[in-house]
Amino acid sequence: MNVNNYPDFSDRFKRQEDFFINMKGNLLAFGNYQKKKDPFEIYTGLGKYELTETVIKEKAFDIGVERVKICMQEAVVHNEIGDDFIPCINPAHWGSGFKIAIFTGSKLRFVKGTAYPTEYFIDTWEKLDNLEFNYLNNWIKILLKYWKGIESVFVPGILVTPFLYKSPLDLAFGMRGNEIFIDMIDNPIFLDTLLEFCVDNMIMLDTYLRNNVSILDLEPNGAAGMYLSDKVIWMNGDPVDLISIEFGDRFNKPSLEKLADYSESLFFHHHSIGYNRANSISKIRGLRVQNIDQDPNGPNLFDVIDNSLIEASLRVPIDLSANLADVSNIEQKLKLLCEGRFILHIEADTLDRCKDLVNLVKKYSGF
16 A cells, blocks of 8 residues: 555645745644544554564664554545645654664663663763764664664655654763753853764764665655655754753754754754743754644643744744643634634544534635
């Protein structure tokens, strides 16, 4: 089965190209009506496999094959719904620690569907001189096996992106720990050096993966169902929500813009506790999408839509990872949202309810 066998998917590519590249339209709708899976199963792409060190070492190729099957199942569902989502290979998300160890080669501890480093790699600044990126570390070898499995059964029309990176600031946090927040005041020059290492080695890893997995350069790149360009950097940027806007501009923005000099577009993820950082983040050069994820105990994203958030979305589209189906006054909220540019998510109980809400969003989409 080929994704392109569904005529609707070529329309989705054109619509998303208009939305993200040509800055046309106001709203995109991503729907789902199936019972929600375990989040770790979705993010890891493991399917029937449990996340352990033994599994990813021995089954990385098979997990890649499984990931393509999951994508094709998603294609059937989204074709049925008639939304704007394009199936996308989730990069291997094998725990926060994996995204650090792939640069340091350090050992990991796997616990309850995620992984943690066994120690902070830069617990003293004296270790800064020991930083060295090794293409031959075991975690990179495992990641390559995963992509070779994907490549062996790849279906044209699926979006790809090499890795779910941490932002340079988040990667530095993973290597240094909470001390990084003190370093912003007491040791900014050392922190700049660590951030430079993170940026340079993210570019080196991304280039290495693209040189060794042909589909990463030959196929369209995307993130979370979005077609963004032919070279995307998809990253997690949580620390930006925990620092001031001024510190974000000082320690987050420059390293991202250096990444943008390498990549054609950046996908930046953070959380609703930092929704008031959206305007500042939207000014980062090269940013293609700002994803704001709903925190369970944070402000409801649909309750904080204001002129500042709309202004930010007009500069760079905002992916609101919150369920529109839970909003009581949906049409009233859509009239406000369509003043900006947003990607909206719908988790409905039934197919009919999901299709109705997707069609309601399309009424205000600007297409």
